[in-house]
Amino acid sequence: MKASIVAAAAAMVAGANARAHGHRHAHRMLEKRDAETCGCTTVYSTIYGTDFTIIPAATSAFNPVAVPEPTGAVEVPTPIAQICPTPGTYTFPATTVVVTETTTVCAPSFTEVPSGTHTLGGVTTVVTTATTVVCPVATTETQDGTVTSVIKTTTFVCPEAGTYTIAPITTVVPTPTTVVVPVVTTICPGTYTAPEITTTVTATNTVIYCPFTSVGAPEPTAEPTSAPQPPAEEPAKEPVKEQTPPSLGGGQRWAMTYTPFREDGTCKTASEVNTDVAAIASAGFSTLRVYSTDCDTLPNVGAACRTYGLRLIVGVFIGSPGCENGNPTVTAQIDALKNWDGWDLVDLVVVGNEALFNGFCNVSQLTSLIERTKSELSGVGYTGPYTTTDVVSAWENNDVSSLCSVIDVVACNAHAYFNAGTRPADAGKFVRGQLSIVESICNKPGYILETGWPTAGKCYGVACPGVEEQAEAIHSIEAEIGSKSVFFSFRNDPWKQPGECGCERNWGCAQVFGV
Structure with missing residues (x-):
């Protein structure tokens, strides 16, 4: 998958569309939704606005940061960006992450966009009176050429009733591109595994994303009683083709x-x-x-x-x-x-x-x-x-x-x-x-x-x-x-x-x- 890493703000939506169809319809107004805690994943998802930045794929990485104010590095099961600088066959080893407590991070979300101007990010909220909105926003910081996604709290004053988009951003891409957007996400306790993958790439600066899947609640860990033995050598594996999503959609009139x-x-x-x-x-x-x-x-x-x-x-x-x-x-x-x-x-x-x-x-x-x-x-x-x-x-x-x-x-x-x-x-x-x-x-x-x-x-x-x-x-x-x-x-x-x-x-x- 060839990808451009996009620095985009992700946000909490003030409502959720709700309606029904079948051989009969029943509709309901947009409803205010509150963030949920574990038991299920909380996602403050992306909506769309203006102003935008593209960061070159070869120098970009997602380094999730827990909020509020983490005291140390937090390992979380967000998709791993593996950079392939030149054409060739690459093998990425399996990775397992055990999450022992609920953690909020910036996780990448992937969106395919055609060439042209696209709006991404921002927090959209509907208010019925003048009010001040305080909400988390996913953003990025650059240090020594590496882009790190972080979550920051922003305050926005709504002077009167209406619909407001907070911190929107925009971009122009010259060719069809897979953009990666940081999204505020809550990771619940559990054991997560990204399987080993072998793939052949034909272009330079290709980014492969290895997603994690949940495989159950975290197992209790114990101190080893002896030094670990080196793993036995495994026979060489045949290269595995990169998995791609089903081919659906296409054209403006699909x-x-x-x-x-x-x-x-x-x-x-x-x-x-x-x-x-x-x-x-x-x-x-x-x-x-x-x-x-x-x-x-x-x-x-x-x-x-x-x-x-x-x-x-x-x-x-x-x-x-x-x-x-x-x-x-x-x-x-x-x-x-x-x-x-x-x-x-x-x-x-x-x-x-x-x-x-x-x-x-x-x-x-x-x-x-x-x-x-x-x-x-x-x-x-x-x-x-x-x-x-x-x-x-x-x-x-x-x-x-x-x-x-x-x-x-x-x-x-x-x-x-x-x-x-x-x-x-x-x-x-x-x-x-x-x-x-x-x-x-x-x-x-x-x-x-x-x-x-x-x-x-x-x-x-x-x-x-x-x-x-x-x-x-x-x-x-x-x-x-x-x-x-x-x-x-x-x-x-x-x-x-x-x-x-x-x-x-x-x-x-x-x-x-x-x-």
Whole structure:
């Protein structure tokens, strides 16, 4: 992985997006969230602003510093930056770190960005009256040519009610680049291991990051009773190719959600589906996301995607009565997937859509269901990635460590409309910030599997629906993070209830893309 180390401020967000989708929607306003302690990881995640610095990869390193005011070096399991100055084959030994007490550090978070101007960092907060905000900010200090990430406390005076971004920064990159952003992270007690890796690099000043994984609670240590013996020599190992995340996303118009329902909620015919998919393909999208297997979704949408050269994200939808393995609706969907022969079209399987937020599953149940789905679909030829998707608050407010261990990529649904402090023009920055949060929680590459803006409904603060507002918001998202976002949705859904927001029927956005 070729990387540029980016000095960026990371921050505590004043709220978490929360909403639900399936064949019905239920939305909730952005909620204030408080930092959590161990039991689950606390992450003050990155959002986006202005002013920015790039530090050359070959002279940069992350040296995490515990806060407040550490009295000595603290060894923590943050990804190790291994610098490869010249082309060649490198072997990095396994490393184990035992954490015995809760430690707050600057940990690196990785984000791939295309060429151009990008905004990163900053603390965004919404206040209802004049107040002074005190919050931790991840920043960097340079000494003797080495860049060290540190956490500092900043004080910001909000003179009146409104939305404020504190300490934002910006950058311009000439080519597609993996940037590394320091993020304020709490490490809980446990034993963490980075496995040995052998990799071949072909470019100069390449930086390889070796992440740690948790392998259990720390074991008690004892003083050795004799001098340690040198390790036995091991036979030479074959070089192992560097592991890369699943190849998903791409282009500013990656994917669109699609449900094969008519305006009255009945199922569309194969011919009607074909017409819809042709229109989506003509707008420049490469992928469709479907939620379940009802209405002959797999054969009809699959055939249309094959005709027009589109890829598929398929799903197992979870509603009432929940996601226990005995749920006949879930079983029927898994069986339909097993009996389908279109796996060469599929880039991702999504088990559950906001199932945690809606209370249809707990983390243990959802983890078990994903494991079951993986086991059953592996027997019919699917070898690609799996995930689940939920609102950011569901990822934050649960101990999702077991869930992170069974998914290949992390995903969230993010709708800036439900954040009262976000105008349509800033929707893209909000959505990118939401994705950064969940990527930090699971330390995996992430994707937005639902995002959009309604054309009708009520206003939430400065976030108002409308045709012009929708176009402005979607173009903002497309420009900021379109390559990792699934737009919601193709057409309006008059068959849905309007909901408390009055907006549930009005998310169709095909016209924004000229279809």
